[in-house]
Amino acid sequence: MSLYLGLDLSTQSLTGVAIDPDRRTIEWQGAVSFDADLPAHGTRAGVLANDDPRIVHSPPAMWVDALQILMERLAPAVDVSRIRAVAASGQQHGSVYLSARAPTALASLDPAQGLRAALGDVFTRATSPIWQDSSTSVECDEIRRALGGAEGAARATGSDVFERFTGPQIRRFYRTEPAAWERTAHVALVSSFVTSLLAGRLAPIDHADGAGMNLMDVATRDWHAGALRATAPDLARRLGPLAPSTIAIGPIAPWFSKRCGFAPDTLVLAGTGDNPSSLVGVGLVEPGQAAISLGTSDTFFACLDAPSIDPTGQGHLFGSPTGDWMALLCVRNGSLARERVRDQFGLDWRGFSEAIASTPPGNAGKVLLPWFEPEIAPRLAHPRVERHGGLSPADAAGHCRAVVEAQLTSIRLHSAWIGDRPRAIRTTGGASANPAILRILADVFDCPVQRFRSTHGAALGAALRAHHGHLLARGEKPRWSEVVAGFTDPEPGSTIQPDPKNRAAYDDLADRFRTLLRARPGA
Numbered sequence: 001m002s003l004y005l006g007l008d009l010s011t012q013s014l015t016g017v018a019i020d021p022d023r024r025t026i027e028w029q030g031a032v033s034f035d036a037d038l039p040a041h042g043t044r045a046g047v048l049a050n051d052d053p054r055i056v057h058s059p060p061a062m063w064v065d066a067l068q069i070l071m072e073r074l075a076p077a078v079d080v081s082r083i084r085a086v087a088a089s090g091q092q093h094g095s096v097y098l099s100a101r102a103p104t105a106l107a108s109l110d111p112a113q114g115l116r117a118a119l120g121d122v123f124t125r126a127t128s129p130i131w132q133d134s135s136t137s138v139e140c141d142e143i144r145r146a147l148g149g150a151e152g153a154a155r156a157t158g159s160d161v162f163e164r165f166t167g168p169q170i171r172r173f174y175r176t177e178p179a180a181w182e183r184t185a186h187v188a189l190v191s192s193f194v195t196s197l198l199a200g201r202l203a204p205i206d207h208a209d210g211a212g213m214n215l216m217d218v219a220t221r222d223w224h225a226g227a228l229r230a231t232a233p234d235l236a237r238r239l240g241p242l243a244p245s246t247i248a249i250g251p252i253a254p255w256f257s258k259r260c261g262f263a264p265d266t267l268v269l270a271g272t273g274d275n276p277s278s279l280v281g282v283g284l285v286e287p288g289q290a291a292i293s294l295g296t297s298d299t300f301f302a303c304l305d306a307p308s309i310d311p312t313g314q315g316h317l318f319g320s321p322t323g324d325w326m327a328l329l330c331v332r333n334g335s336l337a338r339e340r341v342r343d344q345f346g347l348d349w350r351g352f353s354e355a356i357a358s359t360p361p362g363n364a365g366k367v368l369l370p371w372f373e374p375e376i377a378p379r380l381a382h383p384r385v386e387r388h389g390g391l392s393p394a395d396a397a398g399h400c401r402a403v404v405e406a407q408l409t410s411i412r413l414h415s416a417w418i419g420d421r422p423r424a425i426r427t428t429g430g431a432s433a434n435p436a437i438l439r440i441l442a443d444v445f446d447c448p449v450q451r452f453r454s455t456h457g458a459a460l461g462a463a464l465r466a467h468h469g470h471l472l473a474r475g476e477k478p479r480w481s482e483v484v485a486g487f488t489d490p491e492p493g494s495t496i497q498p499d500p501k502n503r504a505a506y507d508d509l510a511d512r513f514r515t516l517l518r519a520r521p522g523a
């Protein structure tokens with residue numbers, strides 16, 4: 001009967017998932033690929049080329065176009081009038097800069113026009129820095145100093161100051177383009193921007209995604225006065241208030257009801273980050289379990305009932321949409337590094353998986369350091385690609401295994417602060433469809449790996465949040481465990497058990513990796 005729609009605006013695509021909670025079914029899944037469906041915007045893997053490899057931006061106008069296309073694909077496939085609520089998630093940290101015209105433009109989107117034309121020119125910055133950007137080291141140093149060093153920054157905002165986080169990105173914009181900053185009346189995150197389009201009004205940034213900005217005080221869940229001061233003048237006004245992830249923003253904008261057939265009272269919920277949304281989408285609504293998302297970035301995360309920060313300064317504390325906390329480790333060289341190795345040897349995913357299967361666990365000692373781009377965890381300002389243990393440049397199968405073993409071993413080492421070795425790891429993201437990768441994951445972590453019906457954990461999480469928020473708005477007291485039940489149960493018979501015979505090989509690899517990480521690059 002009632003349907004709920006979840007959207008995820010990620011690095012390379014916009015995905016939608018529509019669910020029927022009564023039947024516990026996924027009624028529709030669809031995606032708009034930025035490169036393939038919107039070639040006019042000129043992105044590769046969702047981002048714009050730049051002469052400076054540290055600068056990674058995407059055009060927000062492309063995201064507006066993607067939303068229209070997704071709706072055009074949804075409308076003939078699903079009875080849109082049955083959708084009771086919509087929620088969105090977005091790649092974290094990326095920022096959208098809007099003029100003072102934005103509230104009026106959002107409130108008066110003309111259904112006779114395409115969404116981008118209806119919105120008009122509301123951007124004070126034509127491109128949005130996204131999470132892959134690493135151009136703000138100077139700004140990071142300044143903000144870190146103002147917050148009392150790396151530990152002070154992490155205690156205040158949940159993370160040391162990171163290049164991709166929104167605060168340093170805002171500071172760089174304010175410094176390098178002061179006139180455009182002056183014209184900027186509103187700064188949105190990707191998640192709050194999509195939500196603003198859906199609701200036809202400026203939507204607040206939620207506590208979960210807000211924790212990825214180096215601007216939110218994790219103790220009070222309000223803006224941190226010292227961080228605001230260290231970032232840019234008059235920032236609080238431009239950011240607007242923070243809000244819990246569960247609040248309703250209002251009914252869907254008439255552009256969507258008139259043009260796509262949504263009921264005018266379809267509720268729009270607050271947006272959140274893709275990782276917090278995935279936490280719900282894989283069912284981590286109670287503390288004590290862990291998950292990995294193998295998407296454009298690889299992220300390892302867990303739900304916490306109390307805030308905790310990484311003493312090594314490489315991990316993050318974000319909010320969970322449930323109101324709990326989330327510990328997260330983010331690896332930039334995820335899917336794109338695997339694709340790079342795959343393409344280097346002219347393989348497809350099947351060939352890549354067969355190559356892995358043809359090599360022994362531990363790769364007979366062959367190791368690849370796979371950081372083709374600057375890395376987030378471990379924190380590396382420059383790429384670092386090295387072959388060790390006799391891995392020859394022409395060894396295709398050795399490289400396929402080595403890139404995955406290196407990524408997952410590195411995640412094992414850098415996620416140790418999150419807690420004991422997990423009892424099971426839930427998986428999501430595009431590469432979680434690959435059993436060869438999941439087998440290595442189970443062995444590296446020496447724990448069972450669980451798979452799900454959908455690899456779109458963030459979009460599914462958004463749909464589940466839409467259902468939860470709709471029940472709340474009706475005055476009910478929904479329990480998260482009941483909202484996710486039936487959607488986030490691992491696929492029966494799909495669990496991959498670790499092979500105890502491989503334990504020693506991966507303990508050895510972890511030791512070797514630790515030593516290589518301590519060594520000077522290239523030594």
Ligand code: ADP
Nearest residue numbers: 010011012295296297335349429430431433434
């Ligand atoms: P995002 O983080 O942008 O939402 P996705 O979760 O959609 O990304 O994952 C996209 C990535 O999934 C692609 O870049 C691709 O490398 C990877 N992928 C898709 N299918 C497979 C597969 N069978 N094996 C390994 N990786 C895959």
Ligand code: XUL
Nearest residue numbers: 091092131274297299330
């Ligand atoms: C998390 C991070 C990425 C983005 C893109 O800190 O930077 O995972 O959210 O998915």
